[in-house]
Structures are given as C-alpha cells and as structure tokens.
Amino acid sequence: MTSLGKAKYVLVFLLVILAANLLVAQQIREEGRGQAAAGEKLVPTGDGHAVAVPDDESGKKHGGSVTTGNGINYNGGPVLKGNPVPIYIIWYGTWTNTTGSNTQATVNLVDAFLAANSLGGSGYERINTLYGDNTGNVSGNLQEIQQVFDTGSQGTRLRNSRISSAISAQLTGGHLPTDPNGVYLFITSSNVSESGFCSSFCGFHTHQTLNGADIKWAFIGNTDRCPSGCEIQSTGPNSPSTGVGGADGMINVITHETEEAITDPDLNAWFDSSGNEDADKCNFKFGPTQTAPNGAKFNQTFGGFNWMIQMEWENSRGGGCDQTLGGPFFTN
C-alpha cells in the first residue's frame, strides 16, 4: 500500500469513528428525553417537549422528614408524598342491592369519606405528616380520583393472584390510570370470599408490579361478612338500619389501609421492631366517643358526616395513639 493509500485508509477509519460517535450521542440524547437525572427535574418547553433543569427541591429535607425515637422505626424506603395522594377504587362484586350494605348508599358514603376536604386534610389525616423519607414528608392529604366497578370477573372466591388480575385488567384496559404514586382500593361485597379474610384479617395492603409500574393496592372486604371480627359495633353512625354496619366497618378498614399504604407503600419504610405499621399500633382503638342519633358511637366529624375510625400512631412526643394531630394520647 502506498503512503497516499495509507492516508485514505486512516481518513475513512476516522470518519467511521466520528459517525459512530455522532450516532451514540444522538441516542443518549433521545434516551435522556422524558427522564431527568438525579438533581434535575423536567419542565415543559411549551412545544410538547421537556428539558431537564436543576431541581432545587431535590435532596432537600422538608421539615423533620425522618424523625425517630417515638416507638416506630424508619427502615429506609419511600413514603407517598402526593398532595393529595390519589385514591382509586375498584368495587368488586355486587354493589346494587337495595337493602343491607352491598348498596349504592355504601358507595356514596365511601365517596364522601374520600372526597376533597373530607378525610384528606383533616386533623386526623395530618397525623400522617409526621412520617417522611429523606426527600420529604407525607402531605396529610388524599383524595379519591376515580372508581370503577367489576361485577365479578374473577368469581366470588378470591385469592391474591385473582385480585392482582382484576386490578391489572383495569390498568391495561385503560379504565384506571397506572399510577405508582396512588393507592388502589379493592373493595369486595359481602358475598365474596378471600382466603384469610375474617379469620385472619379485615384487610391488607401490598405492592407489586402491574402494567409495568409499582402499584400499591389494598384489599378491603365488606365487614358485614364477619361483624364480630371486623366491626367495632354492628350498627354504625351511618348505618341504613340496625345491624347493618358494613359501610362504617369498611370505612374504618379503609382508614387503616390508606394510612399504611401512604407511610409504608413498599413495605420498607415505617414499622416497629415487631413489624407493626402506624395503624397496626392503634388497631381497633378508638379513643373517646360520642353517641349518634341512632345510638351508634362516633369519634370524628368531617365532610358532613360522623365517623367511627380507629386512632393513628403519632410519630412525636414519644409516640401514642390519638385522634388528631397534636391531640391527647389514648390507650383504648
């Protein structure tokens, strides 16, 4: 090969390297779109694109984000910090009866409980603001965003895998958004069984990957299936008739599960050395009560209704169960 030929060969080689570099650089840029690096956040440019800019909020501690020494431990995982935390409901089974608690009246009551300016933002829910992670605290606000009905796609004898399938179908079908920052409540009518429901638990919460996202979901069964196990009173402050306490019973369990799904969404954030989360530490403890016109007990009033909901563990002042942020502690 002549020296000119060698030079041509080197030039072609350099051009190939340059072209390859350009291609790689372009690919990195494309991948970078829609995803901010650590310490950056995405802001819209107004033309349908977004650019990453320094995030002044990143890494900043909001208030006393992680305060410990109050009978409950922080285990390093994230909390849900939405303001409000979005709540999605899947009503499973039969919710169209005209008597009992498998009714539209129950649906309406739960809607009222989780509406804006009801449970969300209440002095009760603000107890949750004392829980945080290394980037901020829980807002103390939550709100129902959307609900759907599934009349029984997985039958009436459920187990976890069937609940997962039912929730997944709502996400992949586009009936509910796929939101890793929300909490999905799977509420079943009293004719639906779930292994362990009533004999071991009244509800539970968990998380798993569904439709490509880390979805936090909770099971809540109609407590009228086992009033002695899952209701503090068989007639609640919102019972349609004597002995029909399912709606109030479920609202108590919804309170418990939403509190925990927010402060321990991936089961690695807030719980004590025995594995008890904040609501577990006050399970079926209600504090002082008043008596409603129908004779039922209640301990909270907001959103235009009286409610009988368990206390929550306050992560301050040494820790204890109370009914409102900063209120007195009660043991039962």
Added chain:
Amino acid sequence: MNLCHAGLLTSLLLASAAAQEPVKPPLTPRIITATRQVTLFTGLEKTMLQAVQKKDKNALDGMLSDECFISIPKSDPLDCSDWADSVTAGDFALKSFVVRRVSVTDLGDSALVSFERVQQATHGAKNLNGEFFVVDLWRKSGNSWKLASRYVSRMEIASPEPAAPPKPTGKE
C-alpha cells in the same frame, strides 16, 4: 410391560401422590389488619407463653380448662395440668418466643386458633429450639377464655440422612 410403559406408570403414580398434597399458595408479602379475634387470641397465647417464661403456674392453671389436653404426633395425649407442671419445673427454660400467622375461626362460645410459634428453649441439657404449628381450641368460661385442647406439630422438614463417610482408601 416395556421400559417406556413402566416409566409412564411411575410418572403417573408420582403425579397422583403429589396431587394428594394440599396446594400451597405462595406467601404474599403484605401487611394485614388483624381481626379483633386475632388481636384477642394473640394476646392470650402470648400471656400463656409469658406465664411459662416466668414459671407462674397459677397464671397458667387459670388459663386451662379442666378437660384440657395436648395432642402431639406419635405420642399419647398429654393432660394440660401435667404439661403445666413440666414447663414450670426448674429444668425447663423458655428463653424467647414469637407468635406469628395467627388465624381464628369464631365459633361463638369457642374459637379455633392456629398459629406458628418460634421458640428458643431448653429442657436440662436438651435443646428444644424450633418452629411449631399449633392449633388451639379455646372455650369461653364466663368473661374469660380457657384452653380446651391443643394440637402441636414441629414445622421443620426432617433433614436428609447424613452422607456416609467415604470409604478409606488406605492412601490417607
């Protein structure tokens, strides 16, 4: 019967034997809201174990019904008062315990309670550490509950036989 048929038959037999075992659902990581009965009986079971730890025979006797017995595999039923005597005796020591996975079937004036018990204990020089599956029948007696019968089984799967020591070759 040729070798192929024999293999097929063996496979079918093995499959049918396996089918008689209960299907074990996977353990889902989840955190439950315990029922009121689970809270109540978890407390009673822990109180009973604490009485064993403290060797408080009076407290233990107060939680046992007169007809109470304990059933253990490959053993005659044990009278609960004899059991209380043995666990409060000087040479038994319950160092620590965990009660977990409690389930309660509410039967009105009685309740069927199942749970797993993990314990660290010794009886003289004998190590009694282990995990046990316990089923208790509790009966209501006035305003309190008393243990009517208990069925206990060790949970661990037996470890395989230790491998035979290698034959000496004479070259060691």
